[in-house]
Amino acid sequence: MDHMNFGITLSNRAVPLGLCSVRDLLALADAVEACPALDSVWCGDALFVNRRLDALTLLAAVAGRTERVLLGPACMGSFALRNPLVFAYEWASLDVLSNGRTRLVACAGGGSSALWQAEGEALGIAAGERRRRMIENIHVLRHLWTKDNEPFVGQFTSFSNVTLEPKPVQSPCPIWLATDSAGRFWRLGVCAYARRKDCGRLDDALRRPTRIQTVMGVHPAGRP
Numbered sequence: 001m002d003h004m005n006f007g008i009t010l011s012n013r014a015v016p017l018g019l020c021s022v023r024d025l026l027a028l029a030d031a032v033e034a035c036p037a038l039d040s041v042w043c044g045d046a047l048f049v050n051r052r053l054d055a056l057t058l059l060a061a062v063a064g065r066t067e068r069v070l071l072g073p074a075c076m077g078s079f080a081l082r083n084p085l086v087f088a089y090e091w092a093s094l095d096v097l098s099n100g101r102t103r104l105v106a107c108a109g110g111g112s113s114a115l116w117q118a119e120g121e122a123l124g125i126a127a128g129e130r131r132r133r134m135i136e137n138i139h140v141l142r143h144l145w146t147k148d149n150e151p152f153v154g155q156f157t158s159f160s161n162v163t164l165e166p167k168p169v170q171s172p173c174p175i176w177l178a179t180d181s182a183g184r185f186w187r188l189g190v191c192a193y194a195r196r197k198d199c200g201r202l203d204d205a206l207r208r209p210t211r212i213q214t215v216m217g218v219h220p221a222g223r224p
Contacts, residue, residue: 007040008032009074010062012053022053026061033066040070040103047078048119056090063098072103075178079106080133081123084140084157085164092145092168100169104141107178108134129156138175145173 014020032038045055055073095102108130120127136154143152144164151160
């Protein structure tokens with residue numbers, strides 16, 4: 001890894017908790033845009049597990065007032081729960097609005113708490129399906145972003161006679177994964193990073209994503 005990049009995560013939980021205002025978050029995004037040492041703005045994501053501003057809406061607001069910084073969710077915890085056709089349209093639109101500055105970080109989400117269980121049940125998605133849905137949703141996004149009017153048949157999602165416009169500005173549009181088992185996702189054509197606590201040593205945590213990025217044709221610094 002030849003250099004390291006730094007960004008700021010906006011606390012979109014802080015607004016509904018009364019700890020800051022929307023104006024505060026947007027001002028912080030402006031400060032990151034103006035700081036050469038920082039290159040990205042991120043925010044968290046969840047649906048009903050904890051209160052927060054919607055990640056896509058906040059990122060769109062930041063996209064409209066910046067020109068340089070990369071934009072993405074720190075981890076799209078609701079990715080497996082969202083309709084992949086609708087999400088493909090929303091994310092492609094965000095990539096157009098930002099002129100190709102998005103970095104989608106997908107994860108399966110979930111956990112052991114009752115709130116996680118209730119969230120999945122409310123949306124009709126079993127906890128054991130989340131990882132498989134995440135993988136299939138990535139395939140749906142890739143399909144809609146690169147093909148027109150071609151059928152897709154999956155375990156959870158199938159469709160035909162559908163063309164998505166606009167397409168993302170970036171081709172391919174980057175998808176990263178937050179996972180504790182990065183190796184299994186090489187075949188998806190995505191960049192993956194592992195949690196440090198699941199690696200034996202810090203240098204292993206740094207080497208694993210570099211290896212995956214190299215295989216997938218991504219710059220080792222993690223910036224395609």
